[in-house]
Amino acid sequence: MDAVILHIETATKTCSVALSASGKLLTSHETSPDNYIHGEQLTIFIEKVCAEVTLQLSDLDAVSVSIGPGSYTGLRIGLSTAKGLCFGLKIPIICIETLDSLLTIGKVKYPRANLCAMLDARRMEVYTKSINGSGETLRTLSSSVIEADTFVQDEPFIYFGDGATKLKTIWGHRAAIFDSELILSAKGQVDMAYARYKNEDFDSLEKCKPLYLKQFGSNT
Numbered sequence: 001m002d003a004v005i006l007h008i009e010t011a012t013k014t015c016s017v018a019l020s021a022s023g024k025l026l027t028s029h030e031t032s033p034d035n036y037i038h039g040e041q042l043t044i045f046i047e048k049v050c051a052e053v054t055l056q057l058s059d060l061d062a063v064s065v066s067i068g069p070g071s072y073t074g075l076r077i078g079l080s081t082a083k084g085l086c087f088g089l090k091i092p093i094i095c096i097e098t099l100d101s102l103l104t105i106g107k108v109k110y111p112r113a114n115l116c117a118m119l120d121a122r123r124m125e126v127y128t129k130s131i132n133g134s135g136e137t138l139r140t141l142s143s144s145v146i147e148a149d150t151f152v153q154d155e156p157f158i159y160f161g162d163g164a165t166k167l168k169t170i171w172g173h174r175a176a177i178f179d180s181e182l183i184l185s186a187k188g189q190v191d192m193a194y195a196r197y198k199n200e201d202f203d204s205l206e207k208c209k210p211l212y213l214k215q216f217g218s219n220t
Contacts, residue, residue, distance in 0.1 A: 003061050003062070003197050004020070004021045004059050004060055004061050005020050005064055006085070007063075007064045007065075007193060008042070008046075008063065008064070008066065008078045008081060008082050009065075009078070009185060009186035010042060010074040010075065010077055010078030011068055011075055011098040012032075012162050012184055013035065013071070014030060014031070015038050015042060015045060016028065016184070016185045016187070017042070017048075018186035018187050020194065023191060025187055026049075026052075026053045027053055028049065028187050029048045029052075030186065036071065036073055057089060060085070060089060061197070062202070063082045063086050063091065064093075064096050066096055066098045066186075067079060067096065067097060069121070069141070069143070069211055069213040070098050070127070072210070079208070079210055083208075087205060092200075093208060094201075096189045098127075099119065099141055099161075101185075101188035102119070103115055103117045103188075104188045104191060105182055105184075107131070111133070112133040113156075113158050114131070114133060114157035114158070115130060115160075116129075116139075116157050116164075117129055117160060117161050118164040119163045119184075120163040121213075124145055124146050125145050126144055126161075127144075128163070129141045139151070142213075146167055146170075148171070152174070155175040156175040156177070157177075158179055158182075159176055159177070160178065160180070161182070165180070
């Protein structure tokens with residue numbers, strides 16, 4: 001198999017791991033509990049996906065990992081696990097911005113719509129990034145306080161992610177659709193990670209770090 005890549009997603013309470021080969025998803029294992037389980041379950045999930053397709057860690061060609069924004073705790077655990085694997089196996093690491101992965105998932109379902117991906121940043125604040133139906137960026141990655149008329153000029157659009165749930169009421173009158181089925185997953189990394197692998201566009205193992213956006217202590 002060409003380019004066997006392990007994908008790790010721990011930016012939110014969702015703990016998700018996937019395996020791909022040649023840019024095609026092989027298998028995945030994930031859960032979205034009410035609390036953070038990454039420290040206890042991430043390595044177990046990695047072992048499970050490898051076992052499901054009869055692969056060893058030594059068969060990996062690269063590891064991709066979600067680098068944020070998101071949970072401080074989750075991001076640290078995911079990145080440290082990815083770094084440990086890459087260092088031990090002497091393979092490259094590929095860092096993927098979390099909202100790019102979430103937007104990729106959304107675009108599969110809504111290929112021509114304006115998409116607004118959101119992660120919870122507490123209270124009425126979200127980490128957000130938006131693209132139009134052509135995949136062009138409407139709004140760059142930012143931490144935004146959401147009000148009743150926020151992003152009104154982007155309508156109509158689909159909004160989703162764990163930061164979007166709290167907006168269903170205040171945006172109920174808007175030309176905007178909330179999709180609760182679109183959730184963060186390591187599967188959203190597959191296409192981007194494979195494209196970067198083919199281009200040998202790797203990150204520095206020593207320099208890559210979580211993308212927090214907010215100061216430590218303002219989120220989990």
